[in-house]
Amino acid sequence: MNAVVEFFGRTWVRGVVLAIALVVLLVLPLVSDPHTNQTISHIAVFAVAVLGLNIVMGYTGQVSLGHIFFVGLGAYCAIIPIYYWWGGSLAEGAIVIGFVLSLVIPGVVGLVVALAAVRLRGLALAMVTIALPIIGVPLAKRLGDLTGGNEGLSIRRLAYEGSDGETYRGNPFGAPSWSGLDNDQWQYYLAVLLALLFFALAYFLVRGKFGRAFAIVKANEAVAGSMGIDPYRYKVLAFTISGIYGGAAGFLYVVVLQYTSSETLSFGHSIELVIATIVGGAGSIVGSILGGAFYVLVPQLTNAWGLSQYTLVAQGVIILLVLFLLPGGLASLPRVIRRLTGRRRGGQHVGSRERAESTSGNTKN
């Protein structure tokens, strides 16, 4: 066991594992059935959402209970330009505008909210962040002419006028004919490749200068201040980045679902994201993927096993098991195994590495 763990600890092995994972991710949609592709695309959406929450909660240690607001806002920013402009003179440009807006607007809103909110701490900050989805839902309904309100906007069979004046129906995220792909494969590539891009950016962010600053702010704000790191500035930065990631998840949401409504912003889903973050592993890149998988797969499995009335019970059991057995989330499983095997053998080498990893905080994966 120990040898296996050590084998996978080597840098080159990790590189190869990553390369194989990438190749499998790229080839898989060509051979698997549509539902598998759709499921993985869904996981990509929520993995990015959980990653955004992780940046502010896991890495910087600030409570955010309103993250779904950024996801829903991003979804609106993505879908509205497409809904009103796609197929017209702007053509595919509407999608590009939607993508840019879905990053910029949630980012700006995150910045503005954070400027005021992060002066607070703990429960007070949690209360302020709760306000976002609570305001968001009625606001989206009030702006029903733009957002479609409770009934939402669907772009899967969007009517548009062709150059010959006839009305056509098309899906902005349908596979273009040159690709030779099915819709589910095309959406898979869009969602998974964009998600990979955002994960790569986050990986370098949390390992670099900013990541170290976030970790110190999380550990002790006074110490951070004494080292010349302004906690306020870095907390605002973390919230802003988190907002951008939420918005990106919102764009992916539209890519995968081609629908959004005011219900997307609902507060309950925000708590589900927090739970997914904890189950996956706070402050962990791999944990974000596991959190997204938890969010998507548990309801699917309970449906498939004919236990659809027990979705919440199943989620509750998993949360309790994780909290008791793996307080660091599912992502900490290899470390726990390493610690257990290391202790049994009294392995000095492994034990010291474990200590080194757990104290550095921001180098977990």
Add this chain to the structure above:
Amino acid sequence: MITTVTGRRVLALTAAASALALALAGCSRGGTPSDGGETDGPAAASPGITDTTLLFGINTPLTGTTAGPGNCTADGAIAYFGVKNAEGGIEFGDGKTRTIEIRTYDDEYNPEKSASNFNQMVADGVFAAGLGLGTPTNRAWRDAAAEEGVPQVLVMTGDPIFSTREDGYMTLGLVPTYMQEGAAFGEALVADGQPHQVAVLYQNDDYGKGYVQGFKDAIEGESNIEIVKELSYEPTASSLEGQITELAATGADVLFHAVSVTPLAIADLQKVIALGWKPIVFLPSNTASPGGILTPAGVTGDTFPGVYSAGFAEAAAAPPFAESEAGQAYFEAIAEYVTGHEQDGKSFPHCVWSWMGAQILEEAFKTMTEPTRESFYEALTSITGLETDFGFGPIDTTVDGSPAVQTVVLQKFNGAGYTNVDVVG
């Protein structure tokens, strides 16, 4: 040296991975077999139907805040088809007898889950889906269902889009639209012939606006009805006392109360009583329950000149229901086939509605001549004059723009329950 070795290992493993990838890509995707649509024989069966079974999917909130009514939307059909299956199945229009398998999917009243459930239903090969509760959760997969050619039928939302016939969409609503309920009251008020001044309070969304629209359409051009004041509120409001006071000041003799939030409805009626205002009150069907709304608000049979609501099915909680033969069969079936949670079949009206929906489905099954979704949808939208166990009138699914249940009856509160009436007064 080490780097070279490592480099070689990386190279070898990457090559192996690439070979694996190529091999995987080589096997073509398990494509769908060509649908022998051009052959002259009987039409190929749609997915989800065999010579002995049919799979029907219900995508509805089974957990979360809407779980109570959500479970009911499945329970009625589970109980109904449970009885039918135990009797050996239903004889379809093509002469074969099939049992109906219901599979439920929990959407948690979350459009995202609902859309993802639809993908799962396609993967599971459901023949048709429906009966589920909620506007956004049904809207989320409406276009997808059209794309896949899956009928999305008898959905429980007052959203008229599901009952509008449109090329490429196989959809149908079950329950009357909000507009139909509002219209039922408007028509009865007109029929009264007396002059009435109406004060309107409505929720500022599709729900409240639907009620008001139906009411206005019904009273349009009638000289005896005048709307003296209209006020709206947001669904998140915590109190409507201001609006009620303002409306009471008009001295109107009718209060049209299109409010869907239970605590607000109770507080409003209490406020009306406290102000000494005595209008005729109209309540929407979901906030008109004697036990849930009127009694807590202190309304008795003679508090107001009349408390009216609109209904389209018998209430399972009312004593006559349990005494009727159909009612007893209903409760027995619920007790026998509904498992896993505490559902008594009468806490929410949706259980009865789901039972009625199952009866409509059965009629469509009996008349569909080919084992295809198209044949099923055509049969479903050609039903006229079907009497259900608990509806107030025959089912007519042939009218574009109208859901399956169209007979909306005006009901008057008699101090304990509701009785059906024709005119206000």
